[in-house]
Amino acid sequence: MARKKECIAMLLAGGQGSRLGVLTKNIAKPAVPYGGKYRIIDFPLSNCVNSGINTVGVLTQYQPLELNDYIGNGQAWDLDRIDGGVHMLSPYQQIKGMEWYKGTANAIYQNINFIDRYNPEYVAVLSGDHIYKMDYNKMLDYHKKNNAACTIAMLEVPWEEASRFGLMILNDDNSISEFEEKPKNPRSNKASMGVYIFTWSKLRQYLIDDENNPESSNDFGKDVIPAMHKAGERMFAYLFDGYWKDVGTIDSLWEANLDLLNPKVDLDLSDASWKIYSRTPTTPPQYISATADIQNSMVSEGSRVFGEVDYSILFHDVTVEEGAKVRYSIVMPGAVVKKGAYVEYSIVAEDAVIESGAKVGASPEDYTDRGEWGIAVVGAGVTVGEGACVAPKTMISENISKEGK
Amino acid sequence: MTGQNIVGIVFSNAYDECLPEITGLRTMGSVPFAGRYRLIDFALSNMVNADIEKVGVITKSNYQSLMDHLGTGKPWDLSRKTEGMFLLPPFSTAEQGSNVDKIASLKGAMGFINRSNEEYVLFADCNTVFNADVREIMNFHTEKAADITILYKHGNSPALHDAMIMEVGEDGRVNKVLFSPAGAEDVNYSLNMILMKKSLLERLMNEAISQNLTDFESDIIQKNVDKLKIYGLEFNDYAVTIDSMASYFKANMSLLEPQNCLNLFNSERPVYTKLKDDMPATYGIGSDVKNSLIANGCIIDGEVENSIIFRGVRIEKGAIVKDSIVMQDTYIAQNAMINCVITDKNVVVTPNKTLSGAENYPVYIGKGIVI
Numbered sequence: 001m002a003r004k005k006e007c008i009a010m011l012l013a014g015g016q017g018s019r020l021g022v023l024t025k026n027i028a029k030p031a032v033p034y035g036g037k038y039r040i041i042d043f044p045l046s047n048c049v050n051s052g053i054n055t056v057g058v059l060t061q062y063q064p065l066e067l068n069d070y071i072g073n074g075q076a077w078d079l080d081r082i083d084g085g086v087h088m089l090s091p092y093q094q095i096k097g098m099e100w101y102k103g104t105a106n107a108i109y110q111n112i113n114f115i116d117r118y119n120p121e122y123v124a125v126l127s128g129d130h131i132y133k134m135d136y137n138k139m140l141d142y143h144k145k146n147n148a149a150c151t152i153a154m155l156e157v158p159w160e161e162a163s164r165f166g167l168m169i170l171n172d173d174n175s176i177s178e179f180e181e182k183p184k185n186p187r188s189n190k191a192s193m194g195v196y197i198f199t200w201s202k203l204r205q206y207l208i209d210d211e212n213n214p215e216s217s218n219d220f221g222k223d224v225i226p227a228m229h230k231a232g233e234r235m236f237a238y239l240f241d242g243y244w245k246d247v248g249t250i251d252s253l254w255e256a257n258l259d260l261l262n263p264k265v266d267l268d269l270s271d272a273s274w275k276i277y278s279r280t281p282t283t284p285p286q287y288i289s290a291t292a293d294i295q296n297s298m299v300s301e302g303s304r305v306f307g308e309v310d311y312s313i314l315f316h317d318v319t320v321e322e323g324a325k326v327r328y329s330i331v332m333p334g335a336v337v338k339k340g341a342y343v344e345y346s347i348v349a350e351d352a353v354i355e356s357g358a359k360v361g362a363s364p365e366d367y368t369d370r371g372e373w374g375i376a377v378v379g380a381g382v383t384v385g386e387g388a389c390v391a392p393k394t395m396i397s398e399n400i401s402k403e404g405k
Numbered sequence: 406m407t408g409q410n411i412v413g414i415v416f417s418n419a420y421d422e423c424l425p426e427i428t429g430l431r432t433m434g435s436v437p438f439a440g441r442y443r444l445i446d447f448a449l450s451n452m453v454n455a456d457i458e459k460v461g462v463i464t465k466s467n468y469q470s471l472m473d474h475l476g477t478g479k480p481w482d483l484s485r486k487t488e489g490m491f492l493l494p495p496f497s498t499a500e501q502g503s504n505v506d507k508i509a510s511l512k513g514a515m516g517f518i519n520r521s522n523e524e525y526v527l528f529a530d531c532n533t534v535f536n537a538d539v540r541e542i543m544n545f546h547t548e549k550a551a552d553i554t555i556l557y558k559h560g561n562s563p564a565l566h567d568a569m570i571m572e573v574g575e576d577g578r579v580n581k582v583l584f585s586p587a588g589a590e591d592v593n594y595s596l597n598m599i600l601m602k603k604s605l606l607e608r609l610m611n612e613a614i615s616q617n618l619t620d621f622e623s624d625i626i627q628k629n630v631d632k633l634k635i636y637g638l639e640f641n642d643y644a645v646t647i648d649s650m651a652s653y654f655k656a657n658m659s660l661l662e663p664q665n666c667l668n669l670f671n672s673e674r675p676v677y678t679k680l681k682d683d684m685p686a687t688y689g690i691g692s693d694v695k696n697s698l699i700a701n702g703c704i705i706d707g708e709v710e711n712s713i714i715f716r717g718v719r720i721e722k723g724a725i726v727k728d729s730i731v732m733q734d735t736y737i738a739q740n741a742m743i744n745c746v747i748t749d750k751n752v753v754v755t756p757n758k759t760l761s762g763a764e765n766y767p768v769y770i771g772k773g774i775v776i
Contacts, residue, residue: 036685037701075479261687269684270704280680284670285440285713287663290696300685301441301701304663313685 003083005055005118007140007197009048010111012104013041013128014061019249022379022397023349027066030128032253033332033350035260035269036298036313039070040247042278043133044126045077045086050274051136053124055084057114059107061100064090076279089114103218109207120200125220127194131256132244133267133274139197139238149202149233150225152176153195153240165191166221168237176235179226190237193244196220202233243267250395254347254375257313257330261296281333283316291322307337321356329361332380341384345392349380357387367392409543412523412603413452413460414514416507417445417471419597420532420565423648426769427749431470434462434531436653437732437750439660439669440700440713443474444647446678447536447669448529449481449490451598454674455539457527459488461517463510465495474679481677493517506567507621508613515610518603526606528599534656535596535644536669536676542638546600549577551636553601553626558640562594563648567622569595573637582627588648593637596644599626605633643668654747654767657713657730661696683716691722707737715750724754728764746770 017029024032030041041058048056056079060067067088073079074086089111091100101107108115108125115123122143124136134153143151154168167188169178180187206224210216216223229235243266245256259265269276283302288294292305299305302317307324315333320326324337327344334351337343341354346361354360361376374393384390385401417434427436434445445462452460460483464471471492478490493514511518518526525546527539537556546554555571562568562585570592572581585592609625618624626635643665645656660666670676683702688694693708702717707724715733720726723740730747737743738756745762749772754760758776762768770776 270702275682276684277682280682282675282677284666284676285698285700286686287661287666288694288697288699289663292695294688294694295692296690297688298685299688299699309688315685 002117005084005120007053007122007124007136008055008057008084008115008118008120009044009053009124009126009136010108010115011041011044011048011056011058011126011128012107013058013067014101014107015129016062017129017248020253021250021395022377023250023253023347024063025379025397026063028060028062028064028128029248031063031067031070032247033315034131034247034253035257036300036315037280038276038278040131041067041071041128042077042276043131044128045071045079046274046276047132047134047136048124048126049077049079049277051134051140053136054079054081055118055120056086057089057111058086058128059089059101059111061091061107064088070279072279077277084118087114103223104220105207105210105216105224106218108203109211109218112204112207115200115204123198123200123203125196125198129248130194130244130246131267132193132240133242133271133276134195134240134244136195136197139195142236142238143197143199146175146236147234148197148236149199150228150235151197151238152225152235153193154190154237155193155240155244156189157191159186159189162186162189162191167191170237174237174239176229176237179229181221190239192221193240194221194246195240196225202228250347250375250377254330254345258311258328260298260313261311281316289322292320315350324354324356328363346376346378346390348378349382351381352378353383354378355384355386355388358384358389360384360390362392364392409456409525409540410523411452411455411457411525411527411539411543411600412518412521413449413457413527413529414511414518415445415448415452415460415462415529415531416510417462417468417531418465418510419507419530420648421467423532423565424650424653426650426771427653427747428467430467430772432464432467432531433647434464435468435471435474436531436647437715438534439657440698440715442676442678443471444531444534445471445474446481446676447534448531449483450674450676451529451535451537451539452527453481453483453677455543457539458483458485459491459521459523461491461493461514463493463514465510468492468494476679480679491517506619508610508619508624511610511621512614515607519607521603524603526601526603528597530597532647533596533598533644534647534669535640535642536671536674537596537598537640537642538674539598542598542600545577545636545638549636550634552605552633553599553629553635555579555626555635555637556596556598556640557593557637558596558644559593560591562589562592563646563652564588565646565648567620568646568648569597569622569626571595571637573639577636577638579630579635579637582622582630584623584627593639594646595637596640596646650747650767650769651765654730654745654764658711658728660698660713661711666698681716689722692720730767749773752776 013030017024079086167180247253286303300316306322307320338356367373377395379397383399387402421428477484483490686703689706700716706722707720717734724737741754742759753775
């Protein structure tokens with residue numbers, strides 16, 4: 001038996017993130033690179049560690065290889081602990097048979113034994129695919145003060161976007177009076193961030209009841225939370241007012257990266273008191289040559305820049321050759337942009353090669369019909385041949401040559 | 406016995422006196438280098454890249470910063486159940502003077518070496534920077550049936566009192582060892598990476614101690630040139646030896662030559678160092694960076710040219726940094742100008758100040774100083 005923990009975290013990292021297309025062909029969404037040196041999962045993991053939660057179960061299902069490899073024993077996040085630490089939890093075979101995680105609630109249900117080992121008072125259920133910095137400890141204090149069964153972190157979103165979110169209508173004491181899932185005419189702009197704290201004894205029972213309900217889709221948002229609400233449990237909303245972004249789509253992933261270059265955006269990665277930890281590769285410092293011109297960009301170690309980089313994020317070991325241009329783009333580890341190639345409004349995935357004279361993406365200013373425009377994506381390891389062209393809003397997962405397009 | 410049958414020995418304090426200012430608070434091994442490294446990283450990486458799994462680091466004094474850097478040895482994969490990294494501080498302060506030679510330092514480490522099961526010992530200093538394949542040295546050593554193999558480089562020797570200058574025959578046999586404290590041009594000089602059998606080292610050390618000999622290079626190597634089969638293996642890639650502030654400055658700057666940088670930092674044999682969780686470097690609007698090495702965690706809004714910028718440095722708008730080495734967490738304020746300057750960690754240069762040195766005499770600003 002492990003030592004008792006007051007609060008442990010369960011991180012939902014099984015999502016495929018199908019809207020990210022070629023970027024999640026071989027990796028789970030939480031493993032998608034972000035911000036020049038991180039992966040999305042670094043944010044919730046670092047939040048846990050910085051909040052004093054040192055026992056984290058990571059629920060994986062879709063393409064777990066890269067994620068397992070990345071997390072390893074958790075040392076990069078200080079999660080290699082004698083007691084607790086990080087645990088990768090994949091679906092497993094049981095006496096009654098083998099089941100995939102049918103939904104978010106079922107994923108936790110299948111790991112009740114894991115949680116029970118630590119006999120926690122509270123369990124935080126987190127999404128592995130959001131970018132934000134948050135002190136879960138403050139939220140836990142709030143949960144305890146309210147003697148709540150469930151506390152849901154919420155964020156005030158612009159009214160015009162509210163209909164894309166799960167919304168909450170609150171009473172004066174911030175207890176939740178009603179839920180609305182993506183309503184056409186929103187009555188509230190208080191959206192759920194997918195960050196929950198539950199009193200474990202309560203949640204445990206609801207998970208078992210939910211599993212026994214054949215009608216249920218075994219989802220937190222659709223089934224368990226409404227069931228708790230219906231039963232009259234004490235449920236509260238916890239207001240969060242920092243930066244938060246769901247990077248579920250190509251556009252939002254691109255935006256969230258470039259947000260780092262916007263001084264008005266409240267996401268400071270240089271804050272020593274709330275570090276975002278990641279597994280750092282062994283690479284020398286970045287080399288910026290005499291022919292380079294870098295403006296308003298983030299560049300990571302091991303990169304070599306000889307060309308022009310403007311308003312972009314370069315991950316580690318990226319090469320931008322002389323005369324190449326990278327604008328408003330995200331270039332992931334190991335990618336090479338050769339002489340005279342031009343990359344703009346694009347995401348270039350790991351180890352992709354943009355040969356000389358190739359053109360990837362285009363500026364929205366060149367399009368009168370904005371519907372035709374979008375971020376171009378070059379998949380991992382893909383070569384864009386000499387002089388070839390990748391149109392905006394396209395996603396390529398195979399090598400292309402000039403003749404091919 | 407562990408990897409390659411070799412136990413590595415690194416002298417972390419050797420030649421501290423060459424960089425009196427920078428080693429005032431640290432060992433030669435913990436001198437910052439190339440934007441994110443400490444000099445000892447190169448010696449340690451050379452060893453672990455050849456699968457050496459046991460390394461003793463001999464320290465003499467001032468080793469607090471070294472211990473802080475090395476920790477448990479984890480970044481070099483040397484934090485292990487069996488073997489790994491061992492710090493070997495002196496047993497007592499009585500035996501250490503200000504300028505103790507390797508024989509005296511080794512004396513304190515002989516217990517560690519005696520107890521090791523490995524058959525061979527490989528020595529390395531910290532004031533030399535190169536990326537060598539130690540397996541090649543071992544193969545050469547075996548092939549020649551050598552007693553001692555010394556890695557050497559052809560060129561201008563460093564100005565060190567005990568730098569070995571070697572006459573090497575066609576077959577690699579070292580025929581003569583000379584010393585040239587002021588440095589000599591166009592010679593074969595030792596990179597002080599030396600391989601020999603542990604049993605031989607034990608014998609030579611016993612002899613040296615019983616005769617009260619003190620100098621490793623002259624009393625152990627030079628004296629035995631005729632008696633032992635001493636071989637030299639030439640190293641043809643990028644290598645620098647630091648013998649003064651000027652050469653430390655030049656060695657850093659030599660990495661601005663992309664070929665040198667690619668040679669020292671190749672993907673086959675990575676150079677490991679202690680990791681910090683810094684964000685990527687940020688280049689602001691209006692910044693202008695040319696021909697420089699920049700580490701993560703820097704925020705650059707000013708102008709940087711021909712410089713080495715360490716982790717977490719801030720260069721404000723209007724500031725100009727030229728031909729300089731700017732160590733960790735230095736702050737260069739608005740409209741300040743530095744030229745041929747080495748700033749140690751946590752230096753602050755306040756607005757509108759100008760500091761200028763020369764290439765052969767860079768200005769050094771000590772740790773934490775506010776100008």
